[in-house]
Amino acid sequence: MPELSVVLVNHNGADCLPATLAALRAGTRAEHEIIVVDSASTDGSWRDLDGVRVLRHEKNVGFSAGCNRGAEAATGEYVAFINFDASVEDGWDEPLLNLLREDPGIAVATGLLVTPDGATLEAVGLEIAPNTATYGRMEGLPRAAAPAGPVDVVAASGALTVVRRSEFLGFDELIWMYGEEADYALRLSGRVVLHPGSAIRHENGHASGPRQSETRLYWPSRNRLILAARHLPPWPFAVSVAASAAFDLASLLQVRRAWAARAILRGWRDGLALVAAARRDRTPAQRAAAARKLVGLRTAMHEQRRLERLRA
Structure with a gap:
């Protein structure tokens, strides 16, 4: 064996x-x-x-x-x-x-x-x-x-x-x-x-195609909502949803294509449909422990700007 x-x-x-x-x-x-x-x-x-x-x-x-x-x-x-x-x-x-x-x-x-x-x-x-x-x-x-x-x-x-x-x-x-x-x-x-x-x-992303694609817009938009609902306490959950909205809006403004808007909107539609079920998955203690694993909002924004410059 x-x-x-x-x-x-x-x-x-x-x-x-x-x-x-x-x-x-x-x-x-x-x-x-x-x-x-x-x-x-x-x-x-x-x-x-x-x-x-x-x-x-x-x-x-x-x-x-x-x-x-x-x-x-x-x-x-x-x-x-x-x-x-x-x-x-x-x-x-x-x-x-x-x-x-x-x-x-x-x-x-x-x-x-x-x-x-x-x-x-x-x-x-x-x-x-x-x-x-x-x-x-x-x-x-x-x-x-x-x-x-x-x-x-x-x-x-x-x-x-x-x-x-x-x-x-x-x-x-x-x-x-x-x-x-x-x-x-x-x-x-x-x-x-x-x-x-x-x-x-x-070789990053061979299976899912280029960085700007329907696959890479739909699934992250959907799944971020599910993960936030499942793992985060109420206030971090609200912050997470707002941060996801801002992130997806920035992606849409960058791509400026109808297919991109459709992919993101489908992701939000399908993710929101699963939020209620996801909220039942974890206990308050488990959510508190999960929230401690996230980086701070300021750190994440700074890193996002750094990565955008790197990939430009």
Whole structure:
């Protein structure tokens, strides 16, 4: 039985999945299995994958459900969730497995997300803004700026997350994509620890297309409302909704396209329809604990401006 099960959710990854699998085979030190959950690919990318277990879905089930189906099929003591458009660096797994082996208080282990050339940080863990959106800590800084040793972070990116299989909470399948990392972190009672000795080179957003797309406007608009309703006390919830409205208005003013307005409005319509049910999901004590994990509004606004300048 392998110690580690590596789960990848694939959707039309013919141009990147082979390289991802090659890097995993070459760079993984622990005895492992690789499980590819194919989510209705039309490019044949799930075929002829040597040494890989393929779970094929004719319907696109989304990232959260895909991860859950992979974890259910896993046999390893530990489960790693890796993006299908990312390449692990050599020996990526050992620092993360050692964290989980040595400290039962650590619930999630993660590593650095870096650009494809390995030189620049994409994320040293994730922060959660008051509107429940996530962003990468230290994004855009040189890799040399990363911490020298393990550090606690609020949330781990779904591009590189390792958990004990027996303790995996499951991703909420209502959060089809975009927001599952924040939801998991806000439900979690254990620690999330990043080890800089582990890294993955990430091509951000292959599966969902360019940064300005209907997918990237609809799902975040919808899911931020659900997460705020589920996890936040009344006053932070109100602040979160207002912050989401301001964020989406800014996005709309930037894109200035009818399709963008439709995507955002559909997100709000569908998210608001689920708010009442989401408010019943958590206790006041759980909401108070979750609210403490969010960064302050001023910090989030400052970081948003920095990232806008970086991406301009």
